[in-house]
Amino acid sequence: MMIVMGLPGAGKSSVLAGAEGTGYTLLNYGTLMFEIASKEFGLSHRDEMRTLPVAKQKKVQEAVANLLSREKGKVILDTHCSIRTPRGYLPGLPFSLLEKLHVDSLVLVTATPEEIMGRRKTDGTRVRDPEPIESVREHDAMNKSFLAAYAAHRGCPARIIYNHDGKLEDAVRQLKELLE
Amino acid sequence: MMIVMGLPGAGKSSVLAGAEGTGYTLLNYGTLMFEIASKEFGLSHRDEMRTLPVAKQKKVQEAVANLLSREKGKVILDTHCSIRTPRGYLPGLPFSLLEKLHVDSLVLVTATPEEIMGRRKTDGTRVRDPEPIESVREHDAMNKSFLAAYAAHRGCPARIIYNHDGKLEDAVRQLKELLE
Amino acid sequence: MMIVMGLPGAGKSSVLAGAEGTGYTLLNYGTLMFEIASKEFGLSHRDEMRTLPVAKQKKVQEAVANLLSREKGKVILDTHCSIRTPRGYLPGLPFSLLEKLHVDSLVLVTATPEEIMGRRKTDGTRVRDPEPIESVREHDAMNKSFLAAYAAHRGCPARIIYNHDGKLEDAVRQLKELLE
Numbered sequence: 001m002m003i004v005m006g007l008p009g010a011g012k013s014s015v016l017a018g019a020e021g022t023g024y025t026l027l028n029y030g031t032l033m034f035e036i037a038s039k040e041f042g043l044s045h046r047d048e049m050r051t052l053p054v055a056k057q058k059k060v061q062e063a064v065a066n067l068l069s070r071e072k073g074k075v076i077l078d079t080h081c082s083i084r085t086p087r088g089y090l091p092g093l094p095f096s097l098l099e100k101l102h103v104d105s106l107v108l109v110t111a112t113p114e115e116i117m118g119r120r121k122t123d124g125t126r127v128r129d130p131e132p133i134e135s136v137r138e139h140d141a142m143n144k145s146f147l148a149a150y151a152a153h154r155g156c157p158a159r160i161i162y163n164h165d166g167k168l169e170d171a172v173r174q175l176k177e178l179l180e
Numbered sequence: 181m182m183i184v185m186g187l188p189g190a191g192k193s194s195v196l197a198g199a200e201g202t203g204y205t206l207l208n209y210g211t212l213m214f215e216i217a218s219k220e221f222g223l224s225h226r227d228e229m230r231t232l233p234v235a236k237q238k239k240v241q242e243a244v245a246n247l248l249s250r251e252k253g254k255v256i257l258d259t260h261c262s263i264r265t266p267r268g269y270l271p272g273l274p275f276s277l278l279e280k281l282h283v284d285s286l287v288l289v290t291a292t293p294e295e296i297m298g299r300r301k302t303d304g305t306r307v308r309d310p311e312p313i314e315s316v317r318e319h320d321a322m323n324k325s326f327l328a329a330y331a332a333h334r335g336c337p338a339r340i341i342y343n344h345d346g347k348l349e350d351a352v353r354q355l356k357e358l359l360e
Numbered sequence: 361m362m363i364v365m366g367l368p369g370a371g372k373s374s375v376l377a378g379a380e381g382t383g384y385t386l387l388n389y390g391t392l393m394f395e396i397a398s399k400e401f402g403l404s405h406r407d408e409m410r411t412l413p414v415a416k417q418k419k420v421q422e423a424v425a426n427l428l429s430r431e432k433g434k435v436i437l438d439t440h441c442s443i444r445t446p447r448g449y450l451p452g453l454p455f456s457l458l459e460k461l462h463v464d465s466l467v468l469v470t471a472t473p474e475e476i477m478g479r480r481k482t483d484g485t486r487v488r489d490p491e492p493i494e495s496v497r498e499h500d501a502m503n504k505s506f507l508a509a510y511a512a513h514r515g516c517p518a519r520i521i522y523n524h525d526g527k528l529e530d531a532v533r534q535l536k537e538l539l540e
Contacts, residue, residue, distance in 0.1 A: 142327075
């Protein structure tokens with residue numbers, strides 16, 4: 001399994017879309033979480049995830065981890081490296097999850113803080129509270145530290161792909177090379 | 181348990197003092213170490229901790245870890261993210277300690293390297309060897325990497341609070357919000 | 361065991377050579393890998409290591425880990441903090457290896473990205489594809505994050521030694537102080 005991560009505005013979805021047709025199954029961690037939460041606890045909208053009590057959230061997380069632990073080979077897991085929450089950066093791949101997965105490689109899609117800011121401004125629907133650029137820079141730096149910790153834990157390679165403005169083809173090509 | 185960390189000059193103590201009265205018990209790792217070392221090995225001054233043989237230091241550390249492993253809920257543990265020693269950055273929360281604790285969240289209090297330097301100059305009693313600014317910058321960067329490793333290990337959120345010059349109230353308010 | 365790491369151009373070998381005569385046995389991870397691979401699979405040149413199938417590479421790695429797990433005391437292990445490969449940064453000390461070793465301290469030898477670039481240019485034999493400076497900067501930053509993850513895992517100190525141009529004696533002196 002390859003795990004592809006990136007913060008909002010990095011353009012992870014566009015890079016993943018560009019790499020379609022390579023024979024990989026694409027799984028989205030958030031979608032899996034919501035599917036299980038709907039089935040188990042009757043949620044009808046993704047935003048209700050946040051209001052689930054912690055115990056129920058943990059149950060959903062465990063169910064997703066069990067589901068993912070069976071995935072090997074040509075699978076891409078699309079998830080967050082870390083999520084910026086009011087309580088801090090929440091790791092997307094805590095070791096308790098990571099040790100259940102068959103991870104071949106880790107990929108972080110990113111861009112300069114300036115590019116990320118610019119994209120968030122024009123993509124008004126996804127980000128509610130605009131962050132100052134220092135905060136984007138901090139999130140990006142923390143993501144790289146999380147990436148190293150994940151790779152050290154799994155013993156697998158960790159690749160950083162820059163998806164610079166106007167260079168989406170470059171980023172897609174780099175991801176495709178990893179998938180070959 | 182919330183763990184609050186910060187390097188000398190970050191103003192961690194001031195931020196913690198400002199957040200008093202929130203119903204949390206404040207435990208200081210260094211104080212616990214010294215209390216146990218006094219009882220077990222008759223130390224009478226904190227500075228004697230460094231002269232304890234490694235085997236005895238490990239015994240004290242284990243006793244503190246066992247004591248802390250029983251702490252849940254509204255407890256703040258005040259400790260170092262990493263300690264700068266002649267042999268290098270010594271992690272304040274090695275995984276062997278971290279896995280015994282009930283950690284809800286991690287907080288790193290910091291400031292710019294320039295602010296930290298300035299505070300160390302005016303606070304002459306605490307820091308013996310003045311460090312060059314590159315070395316403060318390196319310590320701060322390493323602390324953030326340690327923070328990510330700790331959070332990845334525990335699966336808990338990691339928050340960075342900047343305690344900028346003249347903005348202590350801001351830093352205190354951010355910590356209080358986390359304690360609510 | 362002390363583990364000394366550094367990326368190509370950091371001058372790790374020169375610093376280690378300068379610290380000879382301190383009574384430490386110097387082991388090189390890559391050399392151990394090749395020695396075992398020659399014996400087990402008849403390799404006659406280091407470059408053939410890359411062409412070994414993954415299963416055989418893992419066997420060699422395990423044999424080296426077992427061999428190193430018996431080393432204690434005055435031993436220096438010379439290895440990579442992370443290796444830059446087409447699939448990403450491969451950790452030199454994955455936790456699965458690290459937990460077998462008796463590690464007293466970790467040392468990362470480095471220099472500024474500009475210094476590293478300069479040395480790689482004049483040392484044409486070792487590096488095939490010249491990297492842009494941003495990529496050297498990224499590798500150095502990732503190495504520091506890996507270093508923190510390794511230290512957090514082992515609970516041992518992690519020291520960064522700068523081997524600046526024309527200051528080799530300084531770097532050697534710092535390493536020697538750690539070996540005393």
